[in-house]
Amino acid sequence: MSARFAEKVILITGATSGMGLAVAERVAAEGAKVVLAARGKEAGDGVVADLRADGREAVFVAADVTVEAEAAELVRQAVSLYGRLDGVFNNVGAATAIGPVSEVDGDAWHADLALNLSSVFFGLKHQIPALRASGGGAIVNNASVLGVTGAAGMASYSAAKHGVVGLTRSAALDTATDGIRVNALVTGGVDTPLLRGNMGPTAEESVRQAGALHPVGRIGRPDEIAAFTAFLLSDEARFITGAALAIDGGMTAG
Numbered sequence: 001m002s003a004r005f006a007e008k009v010i011l012i013t014g015a016t017s018g019m020g021l022a023v024a025e026r027v028a029a030e031g032a033k034v035v036l037a038a039r040g041k042e043a044g045d046g047v048v049a050d051l052r053a054d055g056r057e058a059v060f061v062a063a064d065v066t067v068e069a070e071a072a073e074l075v076r077q078a079v080s081l082y083g084r085l086d087g088v089f090n091n092v093g094a095a096t097a098i099g100p101v102s103e104v105d106g107d108a109w110h111a112d113l114a115l116n117l118s119s120v121f122f123g124l125k126h127q128i129p130a131l132r133a134s135g136g137g138a139i140v141n142n143a144s145v146l147g148v149t150g151a152a153g154m155a156s157y158s159a160a161k162h163g164v165v166g167l168t169r170s171a172a173l174d175t176a177t178d179g180i181r182v183n184a185l186v187t188g189g190v191d192t193p194l195l196r197g198n199m200g201p202t203a204e205e206s207v208r209q210a211g212a213l214h215p216v217g218r219i220g221r222p223d224e225i226a227a228f229t230a231f232l233l234s235d236e237a238r239f240i241t242g243a244a245l246a247i248d249g250g251m252t253a254g
Contacts, residue, residue, distance in 0.1 A: 004234045005032035009082040009134075011075070012036055013065050013123065014091035016043040018192030019142065019229075022222035023089050026230045028056035032087075035078040037063045065092055066114040071122035075130050085130040086137040087233040092119045093142060095157040109156045116160035117167070124171050128180060136179025138233045141168050143184040145251050148244060165244045172242030181241035183232050188248030189219035215250030 010027045014020040015036035028034045028051050036058060038044050044060035051058040059081055063074040078085055093116040097108035120141050131137040146154060147161035168184040175182060189210045211218040228247050231237055246252050 001029050003031035004230070004236070005030045005087075007031070007033075008086040009033045009035065009078060009084050010087040010089070010233065011078050011085060011127070012089045012091060013063075013074075013119070014038055014093070014142075015060075016040060016047050019187075019190060019222050019225045020089065020091040021047060022226035023091070023229045024051070024058070026223070026226040027087075027233065028058060029054075030230065032057075033082050034058040035074075035081065036060045037065065037074050039064055065090075065119040065123055068122040068125070071119070072126040075123075075126040079130050079133075084134040085127065086134055088123065088127050088131075088137075088139045089229055089233070090120045090123045090139065090141045092116075093144075093161075095154055097156040098153055100153060101155045104156060112156035113160050113163070116157060117163040120164050120167060124167065124182070128171065128175055128178075131180050132175075132178050138181045138237070139171070139183070140229050140232050141182070141184045143168070143186055143244060145186055145188050145246070145248050147184065148186055148246075148252055168244065169242045176241060181232075181238065183237075183240060183242070184244045185225070185229065185232075186244050186246040186248055186252060187220070187225060188214055188246075188251045190225055191219050191221055213251065214248070215253065218249065220247065220249060 005027050010032040012020050012024050015024050016038040024034050041062045048058045048060045061074050061077050063070045065071045097104050097112045141164050143164040144161040146158040147165040150158050165184050168182050172182040
């Protein structure tokens with residue numbers, strides 16, 4: 001595999017499973033020094049141990065990025081450890097408030113926005129100055145097909161992901177002359193532990209049914225998301241910024 005990220009420092013939130021873990025493994029394999037962040041220290045330490053066993057450079061920082069002070073401290077530690085920051089994958093998110101708009105609890109609404117939107121805002125607020133100090137870089141925010149469409153029973157999640165797309169575009173315009181690129185992934189269903197956990201004991205059948213909603217006939221794999229994210233973080237994508245890019249098996253094409 002190439003060394004596109006040799007001497008680059010990449011920060012990944014939600015990094016201990018699913019898409020975040022796949023991106024961490026991909027960019028580390030291509031030479032990046034990886035700073036992984038999530039709430040669970042035990043899982044984070046395990047991922048770091050696995051990466052180091054493969055000869056990769058990685059550290060874990062426990063952080064709840066829905067809290068601005070922790071999002072800021074995460075960036076500070078990344079720069080303190082490695083002296084710079086070159087790329088970020090903002091990957092924290094989950095749907096926590098399910099049901100019709102008229103029945104969604106106000107606290108659940110705010111929790112969904114905190115997890116899926118405020119976490120990205122706090123990240124960008126503190127990541128951008130660090131990238132600027134390094135001479136530029138790239139940020140990829142994980143949105144969703146529900147960042148450009150709607151779905152019954154998922155109003156707060158969809159609203160938050162629409163916000164991520166808008167936030168991404170505004171941040172890209174703010175930083176376009178600084179050598180900083182900011183893009184969003186419009187992801188379809190992806191086979192992650194979080195997705196399967198939400199489906200419970202009928203996971204296999206639910207995955208099959210979810211796959212049927214995608215024109216290609218299946219849901220995505222984390223490694224497919226990782227390959228595209230690595231491209232967007234790399235210099236090969238240096239003319240792409242402010243974009244909401246579909247990697248969704250054709251879901252938003254119709």
